[in-house]
Amino acid sequence: MRLRALTLTTAVVSSVVVPAAAAPQRTNTEARPLAATEGPIVQMFGWPWDSLAEECRSSLGPSGYAAIQVSPPTEHVQLAGEGYPWYEDYQPVSYELRSRRGDAEQFGNMVSACNAAGVKVYVDVVLNHMSGSGSQGSGPGSGGTEYAKYDYPGTYVDSDFHDCRRDIADYTDKWEVRNCELVGLADLKTESTEVRDTQTAYLNELVDMGVSGFRVDAAKHMAPQDIAAVVDGLHKTPPGATPYVYQEVIADATTSASEYTGHGDATTFAYTDRVAGAFADGSVSGLRNLPDELSLKSEQAVVFVANHDTERSSPTLTYKDGAAYDLANAFAMAFPYGTARVQSGFDFGSNTDAGPPSDSNGFTEPAGCGDGSAWVCTHRHQLVAGMAGFSSAVSGAGVTDWWDNGSNLIAFGRGDAGFVAFNSGGAQGSAREQVTREFTTSLPAGTYCDVMTGRFENGECTGEAVEVSSDGTFTAMVEANSGVALHENAELGS
Template identity: 75%
Template sequence: MRPVVLATITALAGAVVVPSATTPPADEAAAAPITGAEGPIVQMFGWPWESLAEECRSSLGPDGYAAIQVSPPTEHVQLADQGYPWYEDYQPVSYDLRSRRGGAESFENMVAACNGAGVKVYVDAVLNHMSGSGSQDSGPGSGGTEYSKYDYPGTYADSDFHDCREDIADYTDQWEVRNCELVGLADLRTESSKVRDTQLAYLNRLLDMGVSGFRLDGSKHMPPEDIAAIVDGLHETSTGNEPYIYQEVIADSTTRGTEYTGNGDVTTFTYTDRVSSAFAKGSIAGLRNLPEETDLGSGQAVVFVANHDTERDSPPLSYEDGAAYDLANSFTLAFPYGTPRILSGFDFGDDTDAGPPSDDNGFTRPAGCADDGAWVCTHRHTPVAGMVGFNQAVRGTGLNDWWDNGGNVIAFGRGDAGFAVFNSGGAQGQDSGETTRQFRSSLPAGTYCNVLTGRFENGECGGETIEVNSDGTFTTTVEPNSGVALHQDAELGG
């Protein structure tokens, strides 16, 4: 979604109460374990289907990612006069699978390849709206369909859209938020059985192709009961399970994330603001209390450092921040709250509207992690990829053995299965140098691979190794914007 309401994220920052740093006792009660999706998700923003199939086989599957979130596969507007911006994808003109990333056959082949590599596919589904005022007279859609706003032949007619045909003006008015237009996008009557049946036919087609779930774009702009009716009509996945659902809700005083948890998980932008800001400023000790700062339980929340909207909206952290950004993503994979999602997209430079690398007709070129920096492969970065195994190894455990220095260095355990240390580099006025100390964990004695510095593969460590003593202690030096992550499945000789 390309929402004006991203301003709400900034407003949320002002509403967050940041606790003072503390050093609780090592035997504190464990925090609630994660119970959401089955592991880390990667948002492969803008990637074409054939490239995704190869990436699942070569990297995402072997590294242990549970799922990918793919960009909307539906036919969408083409805005040649605007240079084919990224937000074309969020203005559907039909539910045909003919996007700039490929057609139905290449999409289905991608899903099969990723499933075969052990990676589930979640589709970013746009159900709240169709095209917007800005695409009027821009020509046919990416699959050749002729359309106009409120008239999509074979899909929707004028009567399928809400009567409020003005932009949302008052975000404290829930009726406006759910019935008027988000930045000029034609707002669908999701309470209509015709609209729901049309959308269910599309979503169930994807499930029958092997898709495992959906991220529901713009959920805040649809009543939760409308979403419930659609979710209730979904087929089972190809493995006989209920599809995994997570909903984009930018919560505020008018719309709470908890209103939507009956339908599935919910994104929490409070988390995004807190973690991104903390690692950007270097003061991370207060992050211990993250679960208390959102109204969503761990098993209801999808958490992330950045998504395709926030990285374009004056973010505290984005891919341009390098090591600090990777470290924040590593923390998200280590901390016991929510289902973590990593963003891998493309370098848009100073043009926040820029679409993915494309040909002269706006169709996306093949993506790859060696493509001269055009594609940002955060999921492959060593500190991030190494933490996927950590996340899986500590799954179901809570938080223990917390320590912090009141500012830029924190350490915590995940039961006796893992232990992590993060040095964010330090805020202004704080010591931003290296930290050398003895840390106390609940890990069994042994020699462990620090997976923040290198992968653990075939019993060998590609990075630093650390010796843990019989009492769980170890001594090490942690440089700024780096850390230590040890877990039970990365013990040498274990």
């Protein structure tokens, strides 16, 4: 075996209980136990390491987000002639930690800072391929490495790539999907022990730096057993936990996401289509039966309203839709299906290929959430941020006290731990307005902070206070494209 050294610098009311997701029960002897994610993830798309360290300390940690997903940290192609597009990051040329977001020291400092703030770090990793045909002759990588397609000195040689050196032409042919090239990207021979060992070594370097898990890009284009072989060799994360693994699987008639759940969770794009569509149309009452519409079990799914691909290629609902988008993300964190992931990236305007704000050499400028910033800080918007703590407070509780008006208004509890109401009536320019009504909950009597309208800090609320009576009812006004969210950890005077 060849060894390679890696250098890594009408109203409907119901009290029926819908159970919450059970803890994963994996009986497949080949299945690998997973570390649980105890709250929502934020995909901090394109953020540089120094800025992320500060954001974990100042916002992400205090808000109660469980983890962040960071962009690939590996050295990648540089496409100056194309204006340094976002997809550079998904064309690695080595596994050195020298990307446009920073070097190994900056990456390590970010991981330490986020962990100290109570935020786990999940890394987006590219294992299916290396650089593509379009990057040939574009010069060295972001860390200075000279390379050619199928030749990456110190990492891979020609024999480490599949022989089908053409684009995938037939997506109904599973062999072709997994062995030919995805839009011209050099397809790695992931069945090879040498390739697997190289990839496991790279991931373990990250784990040893404090990384807690991985999002596997383009997993559909690799055989499930190949990914399993790589992740089975991962080190434990402190204090002896198994790294959390979730995989990008765009399911179709040929490939199902469930093929990949023996060794990790999987994304479900059917959820994205359903939830984004409902909040875009303002017709959300049907979401009550959402789990019955989806093929993955809740404990196997990672769900989102938009990600960096969908907001560019199939924009049913994105940051450009404002409050409707934020409300959909709030729902994802309130409803007990899957692990919710929120997208926070940057404003790309009409140029869907645009990369993050960068200097003249393509290296990412500091990110921030101030007025006029090009960065889209969805995770800080109150409709979204307040739901991070809600998600943690109601963990393990099923849906109770469901109510809807058959259209744009829904409300439900999470046992006696929390209660939410959503008014999607303002979606996509609708003229529907605010609604005032009495809601029935299972919450104990008390005064609660509405965390969709303000922060709960040091026992005080910067938003609306809501009084729940001894019979569990409360009356509130719900604005269009807004909601109400109460939970036991945001009770005033407690």
